[in-house]
Amino acid sequence: MTSPDIHGAQRLTPAELQSVNFQRAPLGRRGFDEDQVRAFLRQVEQELVRVLNEKAGLENEVARLRERIAGSPPGVSTVKPEDAHIQAVRILSNAQQTADQYVADAQRYSREITELARRGRDEILSDAQSRAVLVLEEAHRQASSAAEAVAPSTEPMSGDERRDLEREIAYLRTFSDVYRTHLRSYLEALLRNVEEWEKSERDSVSDTRASLPRMD
């Protein structure tokens, strides 16, 4: 640039101030002291550099604040408000899908556990039932064989026969007592199990309930 005249449309830069040349005044006419003019231009140039730096800094600051408002990650220079909204919608949608996944997983887990417990219960019950049937059948069989042992002897029993029979009856009583005790403790253990399950479940649910607001 050689002309000192600056067009309105063109922006003045520090480099232009450095390279500016003034034509000498025609002979016989007076002019400014050239050194003074150059010194002043240097001063203007330094001021302009400072102003431009400050402006760039402020622009960065504005962009940074805009980004913070929009919640977008750094690196994206400027975000239009509608884009920021779409981004927020996406973030919220992802969060919702994660929550949905957790809820679905928890429900599936709970269903599997309950199904397992239900199957276990059915097996325990049918097992107990068939054991009870076996015990009864065995007792029945013993009883009828004892009865058969007694029935044919229409003649009065000898002392030995009576003792044998008494021993047999005593044995059957013990047998029946033992099995009854077995069966009782087995069923009691089952009941305790069931009660513990129910209690722990009640506790867990009433904890949840206590923490929730009561509706009116």
Next chain:
Amino acid sequence: MDAQRLKDNFAHVAQHGDQVALFFYSDLFLRNPRLREMFPVGMSHQRDRLLSALGRIVSQVDNLPDLVPFVQQLGRDHRKFGVEALHYPEVGASLVATLRYFSGPSWSEQLAQDWTDAYNLLSKVMIEAAQEDAASRPSWWNAQIIAHERRRFDLAVMRVLPDRPFPYRPGQALSLEVPARLRMWRYYSMANAPRPDNTLDFHVRLIDGGPVSPVLVRSIAVGDWIKLGPPIGTMTLDERSERDILLIGGSTGLAPLKAILEQIAARPAPPRVHLFFGARYVDGLYDLDELQKRAAGTPWLTVIPAVSDHDPGPAAERGTLPDIVGRYGRWQEHDAYVCGSPGMTDATVDRLLQLGLSHDRIRTDKYADA
């Protein structure tokens, strides 16, 4: 408003499936954060429901005689969620934003106007229906549990007392919400005809992994409060009919039939009634003693229990309900009421049709399996 343009645009948008509803709710909650608490934590069912309701509305947008009753019911149904007139514009704005987003370049000012007009029209219908409803009944009833009886480890019968009279017709159901599972409304049928003391009975079966039924069966206690929505349902007694009656209930599908039975019992000259009550195992016939007591003192009532999955001995018939019903007598001259799981209900209706009952004499209600 160009109905075809709306349908085409919706078909285009609906290709994105669940994403559409996901976007809609995120947009709605971002613009109106206070609306979030009106919804449950898990939103997948909510999104399915939104899409199916929208699909139905759009498909009938040029068929107002069919559409308006559906939309009015939607408006009434939303009262119990706490929805008010001021929420409608907020929802409309998010709906249009969602449609615009998924329409991409095919969006136009014309479409925006069409959707806005359609939404304004339908929301007006919903708001008016809700306001009309509000003139005659509350948004919901508070009810206290006054009795609760476990009939099996996974079956309970409970009685509640609403804070205000709760008018309904026997056979109807309501949706209820328990404090331990907020925003999760579940449908249950009243198991009794309306009583002078306003109490209501419900039969609840625990659904494995379900959120609400385990609370109702295992942990809710006498003295607890629940919320009740208004009565709904069309499986009600045809009071003009003089015909004999067939009631067929699978498991807790018995509940609405018991209410209908009580209504019949109040008639001066009850018709003959056969009540079939089925379960998989004999201990699933949780209300049989009570039913048999009723039948013993009631010449017009016959109760037939059925068990499908094992041999119940002399306690009940063995087989599925459709089979047992088919095995017993001829039903062509009867009115039939069927309630149970979807599978049981469909199979029973099919069998009744085969047996010569006509469609208009069969009324059904299915309970949801989840």
